[in-house]
Amino acid sequence: MLLANCAEPWNSAMAWRRPLAATLPLLTALALVGCASDGGSGIQSQRLSAISGRGKLICGVDGRLPGFSFVNPDGSYSGLDVDICKATAAAVLGDAKQVDFRDLNSTERFAALASGEIDLLSRNTTATLSRDAPGGNALSFAPTVFYDGQGVMTPKASGIKTLKDLAGKPICVESGTTTELNLADRMREIKAPYTPLRFQTGDQTYAAYLQGRCVAVTSDRSQLAGKRTSFPDPAAHTLLPEVLSKEPLSPATVNADPAWADAVRWIIHGLMQAEELGITQANVDAKVAEAKANTNLADLRRFLGVEGDFGKQLGLPANFVVLALKAVGNYGEIFERNVGAGSMLKLERGLNRQWNQGGLIYAPPFR
Amino acid sequence: MDRTGLPALAQRLRRELFASRTDGLITLVLLGALVALGGGFLRWALVQAQWAVVQANSTLFAVGRYPLDQQWRLWLLTTLLAAATGLSWGLLRGRSWPRNDTIAAVLLVALAVAAPLFLQLTLAIQARWWWITALLLALRWGAGRWGDRLPAAWRRLWPLLWPLLYLVGMVLISGGLGLMPVRPSDWGGLLLTLVQSSFAILLCFPLGVALALGRRSELPLLRWGSVIYIEFIRGAPLITLLFLGQNILGFLLPGGLAPDRVWRAAWVLTFFAAAYVAEAVRSGLAAVPRGQMEAARALGLPVPQALIHVVLPQALRVALPATVGQFITLLQDTTLLSLIGLLDLLGVARTVMANPAFLGKNAEVYLLLAVLFWCCCAALGLGSRALETRLNPNPLSAARA
């Protein structure tokens, strides 16, 4: 029974929703237990089969977040979150264009995932325990694609270089937010008393900052950078090096389909590993040719799918990394294009550098 | 000073604006404020504002992510709508061109020339707007001039053109019948706003009437069902219901039946507005004297016929202004769809403002939205006033005396 169930492809997103929702995770789990005896070959993920069946990846994004996801004048989507969707579609289906984007707000994003409406949530979601745990939102987080964190912006002219320099100065904060609390905690820690100027909305906060009523404003670093581009003179403002909170933004899938979660995880690792190996959108074809020609490059051959069965183990094409790289480039390229030096946001790599450059981006070995 | 020597206009100005010292002062202060504000606004709109954000994204604002190669269907629909408008307008007015009609025609021509030019559309697309406007006005003229030569049966049936056009429009927009399907998730901008609100307006009306009648029914189950429904819906904010619809329907309904996110929202809007329309209609029903129903029943009319031919025509006429007010609210409420991730006008606006290339252009975008919504609501208001005068050929109130 169960084995028969595994073999049957779930050929549409609709099929995923057909059983009663409450029993769905249980059914899926049972089915997967049944499939475990199937060995290491073949597709084990119902979600993966569903995506292949419909020929489209349904990806949940924010849709209104500078640098992460937005719609271009021609109707296409762009952004860092969007590129993760495209890379996944390319790796699974061989075509980065086969993505249906769903704009989701923060309250409905988990329900959309749990009900099976979307395959992948790539929407600035901070990985936390309660979102990960089976007793919580029961998500399965992919590797963090952007280490965000609360930052502080000051005018360059103010001469302020570190948080300590802010002692005794007015700082603009949005009242009633966690950013306000984080700032208070950190300033108490470093014994730098300051004058908080509280405002009801973000717009008021930035307006007061621009009027010079305070010498610093605090929010998530990616947001500060986004806001800065709309200032009259963006270059006159700088982000302090300190990070006041941990916001590891990670794509997510559901716990109930670990095989699909693995596939997404290793696609993203592939993007990161490619940067470490110096493989880019531009040179990937040359690298493949090189790997094919030289049997000594065993690691590279396996990574690019020239030999070995990494792809098969994940239920993906053998060259899934190559497909993803051709579509959107490696992690570094994605970062620079959307939020880094190549973008209007001009964010520093910071924590998002490779591990061997002093950052946190670290792909486990492709072995 | 010889006041009679002043020209009439100056006299009138003096009388209305500077009748006393205080009046004069108030006039001057208000005039000053007006000039300061208006001048500031004009300077911003003409000099400082960077309209590139609107120009570059005009397609996005109009139709969202509707596939480029299928947009000819929307052009066709716009043309059909313009033709139907011109035809109806002409048949209503006949040969006469009242001053309002002339003003409307001049405004339309000005809009057709100025708007595409402002949006820097290509000449080919500008020309399309000229043709569509020309067609509208030509049909207005033609139908006005020769409309009375049409057979009487045709002239009676022309209002049916609109529901028919609505169905044709929905097919053109969504595809099917040989056209490539375009999924609702790709509709956006003004198109999505109009589809959502027109769908909800058309359906919430009969639903609201049924609920209002249910609330006055003598059957306890029907009455209490209606009361609970109306009070529940009116007690909940629309945004809560929209979230409820988006989140719960996906779980509750078996796969094939759970409608697309766009249609889920449309149904929620419909059910929401129906409760308010029901209250408007209920007040209309309450305004119809009990004797009307009794007289109809005494003549042997069964209840349904008595309602349709006697009570409802009077009740709906009373409820019309409140109902149209509800429709206008509904149109504005569609902006809440952007909060559930749909690319309606506001949704498009927010995603456009998130594009790093146009960051900080909020004022321009919101002004555009305000103008677009104002146009839609004004059109609804004008339409309802026209309908009111048409439905009111007789002095109703005198009959009650």
Next chain:
Amino acid sequence: MTNPSSSASGAVMIEARGVEKWYPNGFQALRGADLTVRQGEVVVIMGPSGSGKSTFIRTFNALEDFQRGSIVVDGMALSNDVRNIDAIRREVGMVFQQFNLFPHLTVLENLTLAPVLVRKRPKAEVERQARQLLERVGIHEQAHKYPGQLSGGQQQRVAIARSLCMEPRILLFDEPTSALDPEMVQEVLEVMQELATDGITMVVVTHEVRFARKVANRVVLMADGQVVEEAPPEQFFTNPQHERSKQFLRQIA
């Protein structure tokens, strides 16, 4: 004009026996009211306000329900069966105190609505008949006006014509002249008188003594939800038997 010859021998059109009615608030409006109306008769019901006379005639075409007793109209017993009620209403016309014309329809449309919808008669034929009836009540020139444009007396005459257009076997009048300005009462009474001479069965609740004397076959006095006296008009007005009748006549004199 003299009273039409008494037709006590005619077929029974309305037979009400021991009718009792309570309103939902517990008030008992009818306490065993009896009445027999024969074909061609004109019965005038009088009585002090609150005596239940309006309620009583409204039970005849089921505009009011009743809890005890029985009513048979034109051979059909009144029951809760809706089809039965609709059938009875087709045969019983009613003229209201407040006219209750349909203000959104023209005078002509007021007349033709029910015959076309209920009797399914061809529209042209009904319109011809309606125009004749309007002529008969003296307002054929106003056929295309709306009720709001007519005087009260004219409206009530339209209302009578509207009832007649259904060709009813019985006409009920519920205080038809009470809402009219005094100078308009006469024109309505004249129309009613004319109808009476045509032999239509009529039950009229009114305070118009002169009308009752001239037109009625019988006068019925109601008090406290009961019929207390029933007599030919001359006898009723000159020599009432019951104490309540004497009291009532003293009050309206």
